[in-house]
Amino acid sequence: MNGSFKFSSESVGEGHPDKVADFISDSILDACLAQDPRSRVACETLVKNNIVTIAGEITTSARFDYNEVVREAIRSIGYENERDDRVFHADSVFINNYLTRQSPDIAQGVDARAAEGKATDEQGAGDQGIMFGYACAETPELMPAAIIFAHRILRKLAEVRKGKVVNWLRPDVKSQVAVNYEQGKITHIDNVVVSTQHTDDVSHAEIRSFIIEEVIKKVLPAELLSDATEYFINPTGKFVIGGPEGDAGLTGRKIIVDTYGGWGRHGGGAFSGKDPSKVDRSAAYMCRWVAKNVVAAGLADICELQVAYAIGYPNPTSIHIETFDTNKVPEDVIKAAIRSVFDFKPAAIVRDLDLLRPIYRGSTNYGHFGKADLPWEQLNRVDALKAFIARQS
Secondary structure (H helix, E strand, O other), X not given: OOOEEEEEEEEEOOOOHHHHHHHHHHHHXXXXXXXXXXXXXXXXXXXXXXXXXXEEEEEOXXXXXXXXXXXXXXXXXXXXXXXXXXXXXXXXXXXXXXEEOOOHHHXXXXXXXXXXXXXXXXXXXOOOEEEEEEEEOOOOOOOOHHHHHXXXXXXXXXXXXXXOOOOOEEEEEEEEEEEEEEOOEEEEEEEEEEEEEEOOOOOHHHHHHXXXXXXXXXXXXXXXXXXXXXXXXXXXXXXXXOHHHHOOEEOOOOHHHHOOOOOOOOOOOOOOOEOOOOHHHHXXXXXXXXXXXXXXXXXXXXXXXXXXXXXXXXXXXXXXXXXOOOEOXXXXXXXXXXXXXXXXXXXXXXXXXXXXXXXXXXXXXXXXXXXXXXXXXXXXXXXHHHHHHHHHO
């Protein structure tokens, strides 16, 4: 991380087709958990033109109108304008439902009960896989700067769109921010890219001026912007056709946007539409929680954590930490502290983060990490980590 370099991260807004799909999947998950906290949900969504297809496996006692949940999700994003959303509109999309029950072979591995060939009667991981968590002291959110800056732009755009500050903004939008580093320290923002869907009665000049002055400069640190910062605003010149009318959307296709913007490593598993028995989601949240508490405790300026699981088995098959030479105490001591303070069994993750609740729609957009209200963002194990370290002195 030494020398001079630029690093870019992107974010996408609620109306981006892939995020429409993610939000529908998480809306169905929340609807299940609201009635039946033990629901098993793996819901995938495809959106294109005027069609929404939901498919996957759900085992739940919850009873609700799936079509209405889909329509409400689309409506809350903002695809309800009669003039502009002629193709993809909350009230007129066609919905195909291909949801079935979870395979009993998978269920017996995950459930806290004995089964032939299963090593224990504890709740096991819902699948094999590797998950990463990351935290750094670069921003107040303990997240990499580029991805946090990209998210800030889109949160502001959603705020002004839904508040009708201007009437030409539409839901589909993307941002990208390039941050310049010298010897591992941020010196300035090199460039910002924003492409926002708009109505066809607004000029490019008006869009550019508003985005730069009323959005970007309102949310990015003024000391990192300068006359040399480049702004690429709707660089194609026109972005009227967007959302699922302009492109297909699929659940789980924005995993880098959802995590660390490419700065921290990613295990490959997507989050949205999965209940917390799926360690793709819950263990990634766990790893972020651990890494953030390690950094907040002052044990390292950077912490990246990797865990691995075998399907049906409760204990991780491996746990690895990397502090990139920023650790204040030996890494083996940090690892021992982590193992003492945190329990990585799937049932313990669900218990300690209180994950059997309808909280997942709040995680879908603008990154799953860095939001102060989410349980895996809480700094509630800092004192326990410090106490363990003190006992080793």
